[in-house]
Amino acid sequence: MAGTRVAQPAAAITAGAVFVMLGCGQKLTNDPVDAMSLHITGDPSCDIQAGDEAWLAAAPAAWSLVERGALGLEPDDAQPQFVFFDEVCSYGSADGKRWQAALHAGEVRLPDGAILPPVVTSFAAPGPGGTPFMAMALPSVWRAQGVSSELGLEKMLLAVFVHEMAHTRQFDFYAPKLDDLTTLWALPEDLDDDAVQERFADQPDFAASVDRERELLYAALEEDEESARSKARKALTLIEARRARWYVGADERYAELEDLFLTLEGVGNFAGYAWLVHAEGGAVPPEVAVAGMRRGGRRWSQDEGMAIFLVLQRLNPHWSRAAFGTAPRSALQLLEESVH
16 A cells, blocks of 8 residues: 555444344354464464464454454455564464464564564555555563553454454555555655544644534434434535535645545444454444444544444445445445435
8 A cells, every 4th residue: 555554443433223233254252262273383482372372363253253244245365464473473374274483583574575573563454466464463562562451452452453354355446546646646655544634633623523523423323214314414514515625725635535544444443343242253332342442533534434334334234235346435435325
């Protein structure tokens, strides 16, 4: 994505009847994972912690549950490459079943040639030859660096993993699109999904509109269908007015960027939320999952993006059919289609 990493998710929201369709998929229980189900070869000095090994064994099933269930997708033939790491070793896999361990000496090597320090991070990116990859620190790294969650760290990190895996199903279309926008507008190589917020956060009218848009979208989740559609329609009207006012002149570039990042981060956070609330996934009450994923709504694209896809689930449960593929429709396109 023109050097852009897709950042780790901020957090999620809920509403009683929104996720009645999420109860299908592959079995993933809350019982302790049999760490022996992992097949790890490579450097014998890599002694993965039991908790990290159990988490790593559970991660592929968590994604399968959402991929097949909430998103209704068939597994992709081009499986992403995985690079996970603790403070001493990295663990790579091409299929999520067989893992190769290697000492990293403080430099975690990625499939695209980049090198990371072994610190808290999670992202997905297009890799060489068009095969995406997923890189993430194992739970022991997050815990050692003081990260915690009201959801429980391991559970929260599985939602993060699912969020990133959802991006790997979006890259075929959106990676070239972002590359084209980067060339067209001479965008920085380190552009990320906070671009709109970084540009307009100090504009009170812009920020106030974003706040009101999100308020309406999340309120729509608690309403009957007619009222939900009305609130979502009002939110879309505010979004359109804001975009018409502010995305002009040199700032025109942000119109496409906003819709792109609302789509990427909205789908990602929806996927993480879907795993958290699934009875065979995180089994977390919806209101707890929403608060855990939203984290106070600090990041606009992730928070409003998730709100849009939760509303879509409320008004048009089959939205995912149009959100993936060779010519997917964006978050704002899908919202407009669902409220009229």
